[in-house]
Amino acid sequence: MSRLTHVEHGAYAPPAPARELTAVSTDGARLHVEVHGPEDNPVAPVVVLAHGWTCSTAFWAAQIRDLAVDHRVIAYDQRGHGRSPASETCTADALADDLEAVLAATLAPGEKAVLVGHSMGGMTLMAASARPRFREHAVAALLCSTGSSRLVAEARVVPMPAGWLRTQVTKRILGSAAPLGPVTPLARRILKYATMGAGSSPGMVEACARIVHACPRTVRHAWSKVLDLLDLDYGVRALTVPTAVVVGTADRLTPVVHARALVATLPNCVGVTELTGLGHMTPVEAPELVTARIRELVSTYAEIKEGSA
Numbered sequence: 001m002s003r004l005t006h007v008e009h010g011a012y013a014p015p016a017p018a019r020e021l022t023a024v025s026t027d028g029a030r031l032h033v034e035v036h037g038p039e040d041n042p043v044a045p046v047v048v049l050a051h052g053w054t055c056s057t058a059f060w061a062a063q064i065r066d067l068a069v070d071h072r073v074i075a076y077d078q079r080g081h082g083r084s085p086a087s088e089t090c091t092a093d094a095l096a097d098d099l100e101a102v103l104a105a106t107l108a109p110g111e112k113a114v115l116v117g118h119s120m121g122g123m124t125l126m127a128a129s130a131r132p133r134f135r136e137h138a139v140a141a142l143l144c145s146t147g148s149s150r151l152v153a154e155a156r157v158v159p160m161p162a163g164w165l166r167t168q169v170t171k172r173i174l175g176s177a178a179p180l181g182p183v184t185p186l187a188r189r190i191l192k193y194a195t196m197g198a199g200s201s202p203g204m205v206e207a208c209a210r211i212v213h214a215c216p217r218t219v220r221h222a223w224s225k226v227l228d229l230l231d232l233d234y235g236v237r238a239l240t241v242p243t244a245v246v247v248g249t250a251d252r253l254t255p256v257v258h259a260r261a262l263v264a265t266l267p268n269c270v271g272v273t274e275l276t277g278l279g280h281m282t283p284v285e286a287p288e289l290v291t292a293r294i295r296e297l298v299s300t301y302a303e304i305k306e307g308s309a
Contacts, residue, residue: 005056005058005082005210005211005214006056006058006061006207006210006211006214007203007206007207007210010203010207011061011062011065011203011287012058012061012062012203012204012206012207012284013061014057014058014060014061014064015036015061015064015065015068017034017035017036017075018035018036018037018039018068019034019035019039020032020033020034020035021033021035021105021106022105023076023098023101023102023104023105023106024101024105025079025094025097025098025100025101026097026100026101027087027089027094027097029079029084029085029087029089029094029097029098030084030085031076031077031078031079031084031098031101031102032057032076032077032082032083032084033074033075033076033077033102033105033106034057034074034075034076035072035073035074035106036064036067036068036072036073036074036075037067037068037069037070037071037072037073038068038070038072039072041072044070044071044072045070045071045072045113045114045298045302046071046072046073046074046107046111046112046113046114046302047067047071047072047073047074047113047114047115047116047294047298048074048075048102048103048106048113048114048115048116049063049064049073049074049075049076049116049117049121050076050078050099050115050116050117050118050121050122050124050125051075051077051078051081051082051118051119051120051121052117052118052119052120052121052122052145052146053119053120053220053223053224053227054081054211054212054215054219054220054223055081055082055118055119055211055212055215056077056081056082056083056211056214056215057075057076057077057082057083058082058207058210058211059118059208059211059283059284060075060283061207062283062284062287062291063116063283063287063290063291063294066287066288066291067291067294067295071298074102074106074107074113076098076102078095078098078120078121078124079094079098080215080216080219080222080223081215081219082214086216086218086219086222090222090223090225090226091226092123092127092226092230092232093127095120095123095124095127095128096124096127096128096131096134098124099115099124099125099127099128099131099134100128100131100133100134103133103134103136103137104133107137109136110136110137111137112137112138112139112302113137113138113139113302114138114139114140114141114142114294114297114298114301114302115134115137115138115140115141115142116141116142116144116294117141117142117143117144117146118144118145118146118282118283119144119145119146119253119254119280120146120223120227121144121146122143122144122145122146122147123146123147123148123227123230123232125138125141125143125235125239126143126146126148126232126235126236126239127232127235128235129235129236129238129239129240130235130238138241139241139242139301139302140241140242140243140244140270140297140298140300140301140302141239141241141242141243141244141297142243142244142245142246142290142293142294142297143243143244143245143246143259143262144245144246144247144282144283144290145246145247145248145251145253145254145259145280145281145282146254146258146259146262147254147258147259147261147262148230148231148232148233148235148236148258148261148262148265149230149231149232149233151227151228151230151253151254151258152167152170152171152174152227152228153167154254154255154257154258155170155174155252155253155254155255156252156255157170157173157174157194157252157253158170158173171228174224174227174228175221175224175225175228176221176224177217177218177220177221178217179217180212180213180217180220181213182213183206183209183210183213187209187213188202188205188206188209191205191208191209191212192205193252194252194253194280195208195212195252195253195279195280195281196208196278196279196280196281196284196285197248197250197277197278197279197285198250198277199277199278200279200281200285204281204284204285207284208281208284233265236262236265236266237265237267239266239267239268240267240268241268241301242268242270242297242300242301243266243268243269243270244269244270244271244272244273244293244296244297245259245262245263245266245269245271245272245273246259246272246273246275246282246286246289246290246293247259247272247273247274247275247282248274248275248277248278248279248280248282248285248286249274249275249276249277249278250277250278250279251278251279251280251282252279252280253279253280254280256274259272259274260272270297270300273289273293275289
């Protein structure tokens with residue numbers, strides 16, 4: 001691409017991976033996968049990161065930089081995003097297939113990991129929750145800024161009262177196939193309004209804008225249609241591993257009502273964090289807190305004790 005796809009300096013510049021590989025999904029879709037951290041340490045705990053709609057592995061830069069010091073961190077580009085080629089198949093089942101392919105390509109049989117999903121990445125975890133490979137490898141999960149159903153109806157990007165008209169206008173905006181164009185001051189303001197809290201720093205906004213604007217418009221449009229009809233309530237009920245939830249109270253894309261519904265439905269919810277004034281991009285807006293939640297899940301559920309197999 002001719003435009004810069006991520007920032008190149010600062011806390012949100014993606015670090016270089018220790019290793020890159022390609023995972024092949026059930027339908028042949030090829031997924032770009034990055035492995036960060038100490039691969040030569042067999043007892044380093046493992047974290048797997050699944051990004052959201054219109055994002056890429058670069059979205060997790062802050063978490064990867066922190067966690068890779070003492071964790072093996074696996075991040076991958078969802079199909080059509082980042083460095084993963086687009087596919088004609090865009091479904092919730094495809095998201096689950098892709099996650100299983102990444103787990104198979106990067107983890108040893110029976111190896112456990114904490115799985116983290118933001119937005120569509122969280123939906124990926126829900127879609128895969130009953131799959132054999134997910135159950136083999138997932139020891140705990142973190143759901144950031146996500147929901148399981150009624151995504152368009154509950155979205156608050158359009159400042160109108162809830163109802164049919166707001167839903168239709170929201171569907172047209174989120175489902176637009178128009179190109180986003182270069183990252184301009186106006187583009188930054190629009191993205192900040194739609195996806196971030198009012199207090200987000202210019203650096204945070206720039207990092208998110210570069211990533212989102214790099215997503216091909218055809219991919220953005222194709223996945224918007226999937227999100228419009230998504231119903232993963234069944235996947236929430238099947239997500240039986242210890243699961244924590246993080247949401248910003250100013251999230252316009254997946255408002256706090258979704259997080260509260262998840263907490264009420266999850267079989268094994270181990271905590272919810274509502275971040276006052278933050279928007280949809282919680283791993284970027286509150287990097288230290290999100291990383292701390294991941295570390296808490298690792299230390300509680302995934303750390304390998306001395307002498308264990």
